[in-house]
Amino acid sequence: MSVTIKDIAKKLGISYTTVSRALNRKPQVNEETMEKIIEEAKKMGYQPNALARGLVKKYTKTLGLIIPDITNPYFPEIARGVEDAARKEGYNVLLCNTNWDQAQEEAYLKILQEKRVDGIIMKAVLDNDENLFHHMNTPLVLLNSRSHEGNYNYVEIDNVRGGFLAAEHLIQSGYKRIGFIGGTTRSYSNNQRMEGYKLALKRYHYPVDEGIILNGEFNTKSGYDLMKKLLKLKNPPDAIFAGNDVIALGALYCVQEAKLNIPEDFGVVGFDHVDFAKIPQIQLSTIKQPKYYMAKQALDILMKEIKNKDIKVNNKMVIEPQLIIGKTTKNTDIKAV
Amino acid sequence: MSVTIKDIAKKLGISYTTVSRALNRKPQVNEETMEKIIEEAKKMGYQPNALARGLVKKYTKTLGLIIPDITNPYFPEIARGVEDAARKEGYNVLLCNTNWDQAQEEAYLKILQEKRVDGIIMKAVLDNDENLFHHMNTPLVLLNSRSHEGNYNYVEIDNVRGGFLAAEHLIQSGYKRIGFIGGTTRSYSNNQRMEGYKLALKRYHYPVDEGIILNGEFNTKSGYDLMKKLLKLKNPPDAIFAGNDVIALGALYCVQEAKLNIPEDFGVVGFDHVDFAKIPQIQLSTIKQPKYYMAKQALDILMKEIKNKDIKVNNKMVIEPQLIIGKTTKNTDIKAV
DNA sequence: CTGAAAGCGCTAACAG
């Protein structure tokens, strides 16, 4: 099928070892023959076989990135950060989307290792799983996730702190009854955010009412549906903290549909600060994650692990979140994006 | 390092061929030994080496997907379609993001082939390139792109028709001076859309004024900047057709900032019908591409090419676009999402 | 500076 170094060698009447060396620009090779070989390779349309190379070299210069939902803009922003950083280190990234499906996550973890990627960055679907991390021979860095045994490095936003900031802001904005709409309770980061929210309520002597704490999925539809449920209550909330921006968007829509004025009658705070949250039509109040930066950090840690496969580096990073005040909560200073 | 079939064979005192057969569930193997081998493999944490397998089998069950901008929601939607369809066929997808950088595109094309992916789907950055497709040994299907020589299969929206529909809608909505804000003029699809726009103007006896036809980049900032330019004109447009939804969003923002009422004073039509264009705060009038469907079609064609590597299948698909009327153009029927 | 030989981990004939 495709041209190999042997084909080139035969054509030139030399050994294929020399061809290999020339193509890898080893200094030992005679300059003239080197040039001749490179030229011939180009002429014949030679394409090195990365499989064969990987087999002998024991590395592939490829990384895996496992994320749960590529249509949530949070993850493309992460993906870009990882990819940009990886490229600079000479790595390519195999992006895998699990659709929040744990079986799929496990499958990808397996496949990536079989393809002998040099390392993996993963936002895990769930945190309560024990089977997931069996037989990991490949360096793994978690993103906003924790393994059960806690033996992987990670980069995460301080989710508790973020939840606290969100709820505190709603309280200080004068809302009286603050609900929570989260993603799945099996998600580590979701629960941490909920935790922070409860802490703030307690801190400010607000009651924690489980009746206005709802969890569903990490998407707009779920946000919309759960908001609808909350509004139907006899004693509905006058503000909510959403587990992420995508949920917040659905909630926002529902509130508007109910003809409540935002932010006067109802306040909404999200989490992530994804790009669409910034647009003037929305300007969502939210908790900012420095996504690009976090992605870069995760990659840096992964690089260290790869370069010291024997030594177990301990490198866990917790990033400080930042409250962004938009126009979906009361004390807004409206400003340009 | 990691466990190989030889290790398992040694441990069990049998030949590694038998191990290979058992692990591949070949029916010929004795059931008992088969079970024993599989169990031992699990116990030892065996992970097949896909590189070695690929080397001998000549396929990798991996596909490449090259896109220019993962943060434009159009592409995640495409990516999901490709990935879902690929998974059903037993393939994984290597997602590559070029950031609209042609050198990067070429690099990825090369890398993917070196990794011996079985096929590639690509939205090309530019259409005017001749070097790009050199030495393609790998099946390639283009998405909303054309190769210079036209010798690759593709799936595309009818961009001319889409541009026509957009401009026609603005005309019929009563706007008098309709501009165009596009991405780069080196993009095939962009130019086709512009073409359709001009056709509509001519058809309805509107003048084609190059002074209100601006091109820049395919992002929100560019849309905003170019819109600003247009509004500064002595004789500014009262509507624009944007090359895609992301550009439209930037334009929308700029128009609102200028305190013009949408849709009364100013109309905007985008292209793509990405998810955010549907949200109630925006409800962008736009041209719909059935993205998921198109991705699936591209994958189907690619599958055919892979399965008939010798026979050159000719399979070019042009999809009909659909006008979606939102609330950024006058004759709106406001409706739920 | 160049070649011969071994081997990466696996599958695929070919025997037995």
Next chain:
DNA sequence: CTGTTAGCGCTTTCAG
């Protein structure tokens, strides 16, 4: 049903 052998395309000793 199982083992032996060869070979995928490449890099890496080890000689020369």
